[in-house]
Amino acid sequence: MMINKQIRLILATCVLSxxxxxxxxxxxxxxxxxxxxxxxxxxxxxxxxxxxxxxxMAQPVPLPVPAEGQALPLSVEEAIMISxxxxxxxxxxxxxPVIAGTFEQIARGVFDPEVFAEMQYYRERASETSRATGEQxxxxxxxxxxxxxxxxxxxxxxxxxxxxEHERNLSNRTPDQQTARVGLSVTQSLLRxxxxxxxxxxxxxxxxxxxxxxxxxxxxxxxxxxxTEIAYWNYVLAEQEIAIFENAAKVASQQRDEIEQRxxxxxxxxxxxxxSRAEVALREQALIDARSQLESQxxxxxxxxxxxxxxxxxxxxRPTTGPAIDAQPITDLPERLQLAEQARPDINEARLRLQQxxxxxxxxxxxxxxxxxLFAGLGRTGYADTFSQxxxxxxxxxxxxxxxxxxxxxxxxxxxxxxxxxxxxxxxxSAEAVAxxxxxxxxxxxxxxxxxxxxxQQISATAATRAxxxxxxxxxxERFDVGASTSLLxxxxxxxxxxxxxxxxxxxxxxxxxxxxxYLSEGSLLExxxxxxxxxxxP
Numbered sequence: 148m149m150i151n152k153q154i155r156l157i158l159a160t161c162v163l164s165x166x167x168x169x170x171x172x173x174x175x176x177x178x179x180x181x182x183x184x185x186x187x188x189x190x191x192x193x194x195x196x197x198x199x200x201x202x203x204m205a206q207p208v209p210l211p212v213p214a215e216g217q218a219l220p221l222s223v224e225e226a227i228m229i230s231x232x233x234x235x236x237x238x239x240x241x242x243x244p245v246i247a248g249t250f251e252q253i254a255r256g257v258f259d260p261e262v263f264a265e266m267q268y269y270r271e272r273a274s275e276t277s278r279a280t281g282e283q284x285x286x287x288x289x290x291x292x293x294x295x296x297x298x299x300x301x302x303x304x305x306x307x308x309x310x311x312e313h314e315r316n317l318s319n320r321t322p323d324q325q326t327a328r329v330g331l332s333v334t335q336s337l338l339r340x341x342x343x344x345x346x347x348x349x350x351x352x353x354x355x356x357x358x359x360x361x362x363x364x365x366x367x368x369x370x371x372x373x374x375t376e377i378a379y380w381n382y383v384l385a386e387q388e389i390a391i392f393e394n395a396a397k398v399a400s401q402q403r404d405e406i407e408q409r410x411x412x413x414x415x416x417x418x419x420x421x422x423s424r425a426e427v428a429l430r431e432q433a434l435i436d437a438r439s440q441l442e443s444q445x446x447x448x449x450x451x452x453x454x455x456x457x458x459x460x461x462x463x464x465r466p467t468t469g470p471a472i473d474a475q476p477i478t479d480l481p482e483r484l485q486l487a488e489q490a491r492p493d494i495n496e497a498r499l500r501l502q503q504x505x506x507x508x509x510x511x512x513x514x515x516x517x518x519x520x521l522f523a524g525l526g527r528t529g530y531a532d533t534f535s536q537x538x539x540x541x542x543x544x545x546x547x548x549x550x551x552x553x554x555x556x557x558x559x560x561x562x563x564x565x566x567x568x569x570x571x572x573x574x575x576x577s578a579e580a581v582a583x584x585x586x587x588x589x590x591x592x593x594x595x596x597x598x599x600x601x602x603x604q605q606i607s608a609t610a611a612t613r614a615x616x617x618x619x620x621x622x623x624x625e626r627f628d629v630g631a632s633t634s635l636l637x638x639x640x641x642x643x644x645x646x647x648x649x650x651x652x653x654x655x656x657x658x659x660x661x662x663x664x665x666y667l668s669e670g671s672l673l674e675x676x677x678x679x680x681x682x683x684x685x686p
Contacts, residue, residue: 288318304336330526366492490670
């Protein structure tokens with residue numbers, strides 16, 4: 148009879164296994180949850196952006212409000228402030244320090260105490276054979292055990308665990324017995340993993356990573372401010388170029404009309420009309436290109452501003468800040484170089500990464516050591532036939548004590564050796580990268596200062612050239628009026644004047660752009676624009 152039951156059990160197991168093989172579990176409807184419905188039911192609080200990653204201006208500028216159907220009046224300060232508040236790329240990057248900051252808490256969480264508990268029930272019915280008589284007899288019993296306690300890892304490399312246990316044994320062959328026990332165990336690492344200098348490295352590395360992410364965010368904000376300001380000035384330049392081209396087109400049209408009138412009365416030959424008409428056509432072509440350039444610059448500026456969905460890229464902008472500036476020579480280049488080495492976000496981030504790599508060398512060096520642990524455990528136990536009595540018996544002279552050493556080490560230890568070599572190489576690589584970056588920073592400042600000086604000198608040079616070119620055009624017109632010149636030469640003089648007028652405006656805009664690049668290369672752009680951001684350095 149027992150054999151038949153076993154055969155039926157085996158057959159049933161085979162049938163169930165065959166059914167399961169034909170219907171894989173990952174295709175069952177029961178294990179295909181509706182995640183969207185689950186997310187809707189699960190309320191997740193919004194992430195709070197900390198103040199340290201929110202840029203603010205020392206003197207806030209009120210945001211402009213456009214009139215109905217009118218372009219948005221915008222100064223360069225307002226453009227920067229709007230971009231800091233609404234730029235979508237910045238919103239994305241502001242979450243990086245928030246994420247990086249959680250890893251420090253994760254690393255510290257390793258040392259949080261852990262409460263644990265376990266309850267187990269076991270029941271048995273069996274048949275045994277008496278060794279004395281050879282007769283079979285039935286046995287049945289049950290065991291119930293409960294254990295609870297708390298364990299904690301310490302930065303010293305110590306593992307502590309305190310437990311409270313209760314066990315009850317019931318059987319038809321033995322009397323009822325209940326056991327109560329309290330115990331304490333301590334495990335101390337003596338070589339690998341010994342001391343807070345090693346065990347707190349993850350916490351320190353996570354803190355450095357958080358600070359590095361703040362420097363990375365600062366670098367992006369500086370780049371955003373620079374891009375916004377440069378885009379603003381490029382838009383101003385495009386507007387002024389259109390004004391110059393429109394005036395040039397108007398002058399060319401007047402010159403053409405005057406020449407055609409002279410041709411009509413026979414003062415000039417018909418051949419003189421070609422040059423004036425070609426000049427008008429050229430001015431119209433240039434005006435078309437200038438208007439297209441203005442629209443392109445507007446789109447770039449609006450993209451950096453990041454307006455809401457209501458306006459989007461259709462937002463029209465009217466700059467209110469003029470490009471005029473009092474250009475001053477650079478006389479403090481050594482101080483700017485020193486400032487760049489101290490303030491540039493990328494060099495500060497690289498220094499923090501180097502500190503992380505140095506700490507990693509300590510981790511891998513500690514990993515070369517064998518694992519040697521000292522452990523000890525002490526407990527007191529009470530035995531009785533009732534729970535309350537077993538607890539009272541804890542005051543008795545029963546106890547248990549365990550102590551010893553645990554040792555392990557890989558022969559050859561190649562993995563640990565390789566990790567240590569990799570960590571040392573990475574540290575040297577980071578040190579070389581910092582030294583190389585310092586050279587790049589100094590080069591950036593030198594190049595930016597050179598460009599500032601060049602554009603500063605171009606401002607006065609183009610202004611002088613424009614004044615002379617205006618005189619040349621006047622003289623050429625006077626010669627044309629008395630028949631000593633041709634319309635082609637007048638058109639050429641007008642073209643030269645137009646070129647230098649554009650160059651004069653470009654010189655001012657280029658100077659402003661060069662200043663922004665200089666401030667960006669020395670890491671002072673945010674302070675110079677009155678923008679504050681949380682200090683990445685923490686104790």
